[in-house]
Amino acid sequence: MKHTVIARIRRHPGYFFACVLLITTCYSWIMVSCIFIRSVVQLQKLQNGGRNSSGQNPLVLRDTIVEERFSQSQNENTSKLILLWSSLFSGFEFLETGRNTFDHFSCPKRECEITSDRRRLMESDAVLFHLRTMSMTDIPRNRTSHQKWIFFTLEAPPYSHFHGFSFMKDMFNWTMTYRNDSDVVLPYGKVIRNNKSLFNFENLYSVWKRKSEMATWMVSHCNTESDRESYIKELEKFLRVVTFGECGVAVCHINKTNECLNNFSKKFFFYLAFENAICDDYVTEKFFRTLKYDMIPVVFGGGKYSKIAPPGSYIDAISFNSPKELSIYLYNVASNFTLYSQYFKWKFDGYDIYDMPDPCILCEKLHSDFFHVQSVYHDIQKWWVTESHCRKWKNN
Numbered sequence: 330m331k332h333t334v335i336a337r338i339r340r341h342p343g344y345f346f347a348c349v350l351l352i353t354t355c356y357s358w359i360m361v362s363c364i365f366i367r368s369v370v371q372l373q374k375l376q377n378g379g380r381n382s383s384g385q386n387p388l389v390l391r392d393t394i395v396e397e398r399f400s401q402s403q404n405e406n407t408s409k410l411i412l413l414w415s416s417l418f419s420g421f422e423f424l425e426t427g428r429n430t431f432d433h434f435s436c437p438k439r440e441c442e443i444t445s446d447r448r449r450l451m452e453s454d455a456v457l458f459h460l461r462t463m464s465m466t467d468i469p470r471n472r473t474s475h476q477k478w479i480f481f482t483l484e485a486p487p488y489s490h491f492h493g494f495s496f497m498k499d500m501f502n503w504t505m506t507y508r509n510d511s512d513v514v515l516p517y518g519k520v521i522r523n524n525k526s527l528f529n530f531e532n533l534y535s536v537w538k539r540k541s542e543m544a545t546w547m548v549s550h551c552n553t554e555s556d557r558e559s560y561i562k563e564l565e566k567f568l569r570v571v572t573f574g575e576c577g578v579a580v581c582h583i584n585k586t587n588e589c590l591n592n593f594s595k596k597f598f599f600y601l602a603f604e605n606a607i608c609d610d611y612v613t614e615k616f617f618r619t620l621k622y623d624m625i626p627v628v629f630g631g632g633k634y635s636k637i638a639p640p641g642s643y644i645d646a647i648s649f650n651s652p653k654e655l656s657i658y659l660y661n662v663a664s665n666f667t668l669y670s671q672y673f674k675w676k677f678d679g680y681d682i683y684d685m686p687d688p689c690i691l692c693e694k695l696h697s698d699f700f701h702v703q704s705v706y707h708d709i710q711k712w713w714v715t716e717s718h719c720r721k722w723k724n725n
């Protein structure tokens with residue numbers, strides 16, 4: 330018997346390798362599952378405040394929620410510690426480790442420190458989970474009861490989907506996103522009226538006279554959830570759109586964005602600030618920074634533009650019945666200076682324009698009374714995905 334098996338293996342080495350492969354695969358799969366289950370169980374245990382959860386799972390580890398040594402009468406000027414648990418990818422210099430971030434932005438409240446040193450977990454007041462880089466197999470094993478675990482993302486839900494959402498029940502205390510109903514609202518930009526007019530009407534007229542092209546945009550993402558590309562394709566049947574970026578005629582180096590926009594504004598009447606997703610409140614910096622130039626932004630997105638933009642500063646593509654109707658209107662505006670200049674009236678009033686997220690609000694919130702309020706997101710998937718009401722543009 331033994332002899333025949335060995336003989337068979339000798340004759341067909343394929344069997345042997347198949348067996349080894351099968352065993353290795355099973356083993357790896359079991360190991361990965363174990364790590365995953367352990368993390369999830371761990372997380373559930375933390376969420377249940379270290380109490381006995383559903384039955385005795387042999388994988389449950391022996392950690393407990395550490396009782397806080399936290400007193401309400403803490404000095405309001407005591408520095409708050411923010412731990413970046415999962416890294417922010419490059420380009421997010423707005424949350425640098427150390428104490429500098431809040432000084433750089435001249436924040437009203439600066440007593441906050443940012444760290445990425447995980448050994449300081451238990452002394453942290455807030456733990457920031459950047460959705461893009463977090464992993465369900467890498468969740469802290471301890472949490473204190475006064476600590477805020479913060480769900481952080483600046484991408485729209487279609488670009489920040491996470492397979493672990495269903496395991497994140499009761500995990501986060503706060504949210505930090507561009508959405509208006511987040512605990513820490515972090516929009517990509519904002520405008521504030523200052524009544525300091527720096528605008529020159531004659532100047533606008535001479536700029537307008539020299540313009541020769543209708544619309545442009547810069548885009549690196551050619552196939553999007555909002556289906557803006559279909560909209561543009563339809564629009565291009567009636568109006569010339571010059572596309573820059575990965576999907577267009579030339580790429581503007583990221584360091585030269587302002588120079589490119591300045592050049593565009595000499596030539597183009599309109600800048601298409603089209604978002605890659607149509608979701609509630611999702612308005613990116615491309616809208617805010619266009620306001621700094623002598624071009625009218627044409628917007629396409631899910632934001633409440635009338636609430637966040639200076640009055641009469643933009644044209645909303647989605648409010649038109651079709652790309653064709655939009656094109657007719659754009660020709661009207663471009664050819665009539667009286668009409669065109671109305672879109673710049675707000676500049677006479679004077680506004681400061683910011684086109685970066687503002688980190689001050691995080692430090693302020695940590696020092697506010699909200700910090701002492703216990704709260705938790707039971708179902709983060711519902712809050713983030715369902716309640717963002719993302720949709721696609723449909724040609725009808």
Ligand SMILES: *[C@@H]1O[C@H](CO)[C@@H](O)[C@H](O)[C@H]1NC(C)=O
Binds near residue numbers: 380381
């Ligand atoms: C947890 O459950 C076990 C078994 O059901 C029980 O003996 C133990 O007292 C429980 N511990 C707590 C803290 O409730």
Ligand SMILES: *[C@@H]1O[C@H](CO)[C@@H](O)[C@H](O)[C@H]1NC(C)=O
Binds near residue numbers: 404405406
């Ligand atoms: C906190 O700091 C501010 C200025 O930095 C100071 O005016 C205030 O008195 C301080 N408050 C306490 C309670 O120390």
Ligand SMILES: *[C@@H]1O[C@H](CO)[C@@H](O)[C@H](O)[C@H]1NC(C)=O
Binds near residue numbers: 392
């Ligand atoms: C959790 O915190 C306690 C108290 O600080 C510490 O003894 C324990 O080692 C920590 N557990 C882990 C897994 O870090």
Ligand SMILES: *[C@@H]1O[C@H](CO)[C@@H](O)[C@H](O)[C@H]1NC(C)=O
Binds near residue numbers: 509510
């Ligand atoms: C954000 O929501 C609040 C109410 O929740 C509202 O008062 C405010 O106007 C909203 N802001 C924007 C920019 O939509």
Ligand SMILES: *[C@@H]1O[C@H](CO)[C@@H](O)[C@H](O)[C@H]1NC(C)=O
Binds near residue numbers: 522523524
């Ligand atoms: C700017 O002027 C308007 C109208 O005159 C006034 O309502 C508003 O308070 C002023 N804002 C600032 C920041 O001065």
Ligand SMILES: *[C@@H]1O[C@H](CO)[C@@H](O)[C@H](O)[C@H]1NC(C)=O
Binds near residue numbers: 582584
């Ligand atoms: C772009 O800017 C970064 C930092 O701001 C710098 O390191 C890099 O060299 C710049 N690249 C070019 C082409 O200027």
Ligand SMILES: *[C@@H]1O[C@H](CO)[C@@H](O)[C@H](O)[C@H]1NC(C)=O
Binds near residue numbers: 592
């Ligand atoms: C902007 O325009 C000037 C003058 O035409 C040109 O020299 C420069 O290269 C342009 N900048 C960019 C980034 O295209």
Ligand SMILES: *[C@@H]1O[C@H](CO)[C@@H](O)[C@H](O)[C@H]1NC(C)=O
Binds near residue numbers: 665666667668
């Ligand atoms: C230009 O626009 C203004 C303001 O909307 C309007 O009153 C005027 O009739 C327009 N002129 C022409 C020639 O269409």
Ligand SMILES: *[C@@H]1O[C@H](CO)[C@@H](O)[C@H](O)[C@H]1NC(C)=O
Binds near residue numbers: 377
């Ligand atoms: C944060 O959420 C956890 C888990 O649900 C909860 O035990 C804790 O009390 C909450 N903490 C705060 C400060 O809201």
